[in-house]
Amino acid sequence: MKVLILGAGITGVSSAWFLREAGFEVTVLDRQPAAALETSFANGGQISVSQSEPWANPEAPLKVLKWLWRDDAPLLFRPKVDPRQWAWGAQFLRECLPGRTARNIVQMVNLGLYSRATLQALRASTDIEYDHASRGILQIYFEQAAFEAAAEASALMREYNCVREAIPRERAVAIEPALAGLGSRLVGATWAEDDESGDAHRFTQGLAALAAQKGVEFRFNTCIRELQSACGEISGVKVRDCEGREEILKADAYLLCLGSYSPQLVAPLGLYLPIYPTKGYSATLSTEDHAGAPLVSITDEAMKIVYTRLGERIRIAGTAELNGYNTELNPVRCQALIRRYFELFPNSADPNSVQFWTGLRPSTPSNVPLVGRSRIRNLYLNTGHGTLGWTEGPGSGRAIAELMAGHKPELDFDFVGF
Template sequence: MKIVVLGSGVIGVTSAWYLAQAGHEVTVIDRQPAAALETSFANAGEISPGYSSPWAAPGIPLKALKWIFMEHAPLIIQPKLDMTKLRWMAQMLGNCTTAAYAVNKARMVRLAEYSRDCLTALRGDTGLSFDERQQGTLQLFRTQKQLDAATKDIEVLRQGGVAFELLDRAGCLAAEPGLRASADRIVGGLRLPGDETGDCFKFTQGLAAKAAALGVTFRHGISIDRLNMAGGRITSVTTSQGDVTADAFVMALGSYSPRLVAPLGLRLPVYPVKGYSITMPIVDEARAPVSTVMDETHKIAITRLGDRIRVGGMAELAGFDLSLSEKRKRTLLHSVEDLFGGAGDTRQTQFWTGLRPMTPDGTPVVGKTPVANLFMNTGHGTLGWTMAAGSGRVLADLISGGATQIDSSDLGLDRYTRTPARGMVKGNLRPATA
């Protein structure tokens, strides 16, 4: 089958890899000059199946109000009136219930755990190296209230069979010795020993090269203008270099996916949630993180990537604005210096921002659509790197007509039109002009 994948971030490239492995003729199209130059370029670097949680959670509305007055807030909502943003926020708030959280987290963990297994196999098959480490993730709690609130996550982890360790202060310092100087600010932590770290950019670029050697065609530097449909099927995609035909099309354009499918009458509830990161060289090994530490107070991940420290986080609802805010940079610097002071050279900081494609329930949209030969692999939010391999494999199995190795029945776009679980709010799948 001839398949066109739209987008060459980590999601598009993993999709192309598994489709090629399944014997399909694959072409990847992207406006950037190479793979992984947008959201996949400088993300937090953590591969955290156990920490896969929806932002929509009980208590978040109240927390969001408090965050407004924080100097280093994890959530920033720009006041500009935007009906798309307001609609998405309403759907997200509708998922901030105990019942919805349990459903959403369980399926996110299911996909993320499978993705880790797929990544392990892929790494073994390809020999790719991307500053990877398999030394777990530590969710760090600064207050007893945060530690107590971890019980709801622990129950989901137990049900999913995910290994975890609930640590006191001494346990946190044993796992991450670089935290010793900040011990007085630590109450405890939740450690997930099965989590990993790695440079998403290096991985995606390396896998793209492997995919090209396998026969995948990459067409970079080409804008994607529209999808053309007739008889309930996509006939071609119009690009800056003409129309491209195929038997099937994969939408992997992240935050830009809704714009392309809207003219088809599909409302895809994915919103661009802006995130920031800084990267700096390590100057003191003894003070540096061993793996990933998630600062629960600021929702910021501090990750060891080879001889560098990557600090990423925050969620800013600002549409497609890609401007760099010095205030957000100060927040990232505050978190890493407060916990790992002196570990990195802050004078050589590289500052970056990207748009995370997030759904209201936190789970990506992977699978079929009402358009016969159009498939989705988008909406991974902050977990694209964590879920990429599993999402790509699930998608390839669905397109190839085979059975998926995990339950994928609740990952598709149609979940927004079904009767929702108690406490959940469904989305919309109707003509975008309605």
């Protein structure tokens, strides 16, 4: 059975690996010259099952209003004359209801745990190098009320089999000595010792290389122009190469892993996917010849920023901007990242080495990705992972491969169409 996978990010490459393992003939299409050059390129680096809490929660609407006109706000909403943006926003508000939030947490935690175990197994079997660290993740708090709320949330996460505990300042400093300089400003932290970190870009490119050795065909520099349909199913994919030549590629099944661009491709077929791009930023700096950078991955909860050590680099990433498909770097938001980092960890990296990046995270209103079968018979979905693509991508790739092979995954999850 031949499968065409549309997109070569972490979800597309993971899917390709497991589909090939299951015996499928697999071809992966991507407009970039190599794998993982868009959303999977420079994310926060966290495999953070402990942070499987959807943005859509009862407190979110007031926070969004509070941040509405701040250019450096953790969540920035840029209203546009875009019916899709407003439809997504209305669905987001519905997902803020307490019952919906609880259901979404269960889905995200279950997929996250399954995916982390999948990543660990892949690491053991392939020996891919990707600046991996199994030091856990700390979420730090500077206000007592926020810390107490985090302690309650941690207790809830433990009910869902996700280990996260609230710890006092002293223990947080013992886990990560770089926090000592914060003194009494640091109120406390939550600690998820089972979480991990690593470079998603390096991992995805390493897995793509191994998949190619196993027979997966990667067609890079290939723009996906159109899905063609006939008799209720996909009949082919119209593509164009870098020299402008067009052709129609055909397969038995098609897997959509195009992240934020997934809805645009299937809309002409009458298929609506509740995915909207949320723009994220990162800054990467060299820590070579500097002391004081954290070794443990840290989430600065007040600013929604993460600090992750990747070998002799520090990755500073965060913020979310609902601004359509705009991919321009906003200097204010870029500077906010490094300003906050050096405020907490002064002189711990080379400011002149900074490399800024921005990417579009494919977010559903619930933060639960779309994994499964669309209403078009031979079109499958593995998209909409939002900020947790690195956390959930290996597992969703494994799960969709099992579903396409006719097997039931060992995962309690609401798969689309099953």
